[in-house]
Amino acid sequence: MVNMNGNNRNDLADPVEVDDAVLHRFLSYHLRRMSNQVQAEIARTLKDYDLRMITMSVLAVIVEHPGLRQSQLADALSIERPNLVSILDELEHRSLVVRERVPTDRRAYALTATPSGERLLRRAFAATEAVEERLFSGLDEKRRSDFVEAMATVRNRRPD
Amino acid sequence: MVNMNGNNRNDLADPVEVDDAVLHRFLSYHLRRMSNQVQAEIARTLKDYDLRMITMSVLAVIVEHPGLRQSQLADALSIERPNLVSILDELEHRSLVVRERVPTDRRAYALTATPSGERLLRRAFAATEAVEERLFSGLDEKRRSDFVEAMATVRNRRPD
DNA sequence: TATTGTTATACTCTATAACTATA
DNA sequence: TATAGTTATAGAGTATAACAATA
Numbered sequence: 001m002v003n004m005n006g007n008n009r010n011d012l013a014d015p016v017e018v019d020d021a022v023l024h025r026f027l028s029y030h031l032r033r034m035s036n037q038v039q040a041e042i043a044r045t046l047k048d049y050d051l052r053m054i055t056m057s058v059l060a061v062i063v064e065h066p067g068l069r070q071s072q073l074a075d076a077l078s079i080e081r082p083n084l085v086s087i088l089d090e091l092e093h094r095s096l097v098v099r100e101r102v103p104t105d106r107r108a109y110a111l112t113a114t115p116s117g118e119r120l121l122r123r124a125f126a127a128t129e130a131v132e133e134r135l136f137s138g139l140d141e142k143r144r145s146d147f148v149e150a151m152a153t154v155r156n157r158r159p160d
Numbered sequence: 161m162v163n164m165n166g167n168n169r170n171d172l173a174d175p176v177e178v179d180d181a182v183l184h185r186f187l188s189y190h191l192r193r194m195s196n197q198v199q200a201e202i203a204r205t206l207k208d209y210d211l212r213m214i215t216m217s218v219l220a221v222i223v224e225h226p227g228l229r230q231s232q233l234a235d236a237l238s239i240e241r242p243n244l245v246s247i248l249d250e251l252e253h254r255s256l257v258v259r260e261r262v263p264t265d266r267r268a269y270a271l272t273a274t275p276s277g278e279r280l281l282r283r284a285f286a287a288t289e290a291v292e293e294r295l296f297s298g299l300d301e302k303r304r305s306d307f308v309e310a311m312a313t314v315r316n317r318r319p320d
Numbered sequence: 321t322a323t324t325g326t327t328a329t330a331c332t333c334t335a336t337a338a339c340t341a342t343a
Numbered sequence: 344t345a346t347a348g349t350t351a352t353a354g355a356g357t358a359t360a361a362c363a364a365t366a
Contacts, residue, residue, distance in 0.1 A: 022220040035195030060182040138313040153298040
């Protein structure tokens, strides 16, 4: 057991328990902590497939919406257009996705996933589902669906 | 209404609705989206007080645990020791926090908030509470406390 | 004029290795 | 040897301004 410091103002056990007034009530902080923790585990899992969370999400949208454009994809995932470019560059380089000029609008690209891209998505998603199963194993079926619903409620809240 | 592209593979309205099989079921992704959105609004609010979310959290722990050491603080907030240094440098520079050598262990610093630091915390926290009230206004009291409980459950889950 | 994709850039957040001074 | 705080650094993630090609 580590000793307290000499000035006797620190009446805490070591390590410090964080369940106090302000911090405890700081919901957004706890939300981010939890999100970061989940994100870290998913990232670690996806590393086996050379994917990041955002990369897999991009691949998923393309697989499920073949032919969509980059700007639609960016809107769908709420990411900025510039940040999409390098992601697609990489997916295209790995032959997981194809960019094709749209004949009717030569500014735009139509995005499609290759069979290899689809296969990778299925495998990677199965792996993340297994991890999520463990991550959320503390919540029973009801609590889990309530949680998902709560996320949607907050996310779909009208902007101020 | 924007037209579909020519190859007729994109049967989506514009903008693309994202409520599909894989992406829809990718819980961690939606969690992060929501967390980022909340974080962005809180960050914008705290800007009025020249604070970031992590800075306010640090200040809160110090106010509530006067005399604690940097390593305890880092453990409490699950942040790496190196990342704490510049945060404390700034808080100290602004006379919101004081670092004092611990007499019994001259390697360590005891941290305390100044009265001005405490005042800033109270004001900033009141502002974030107002924002959170709006952010989570879609959830009634029961759903909100269930949500908080669910976060704690996932976060306290034993590591693998 | 407006939009699509792009380049360049910057800022925040998080993580790790290695140093110093003390223990 | 180990620990507390520090320095330097690197990698994600996110955001904005400005450009060329096209509408």
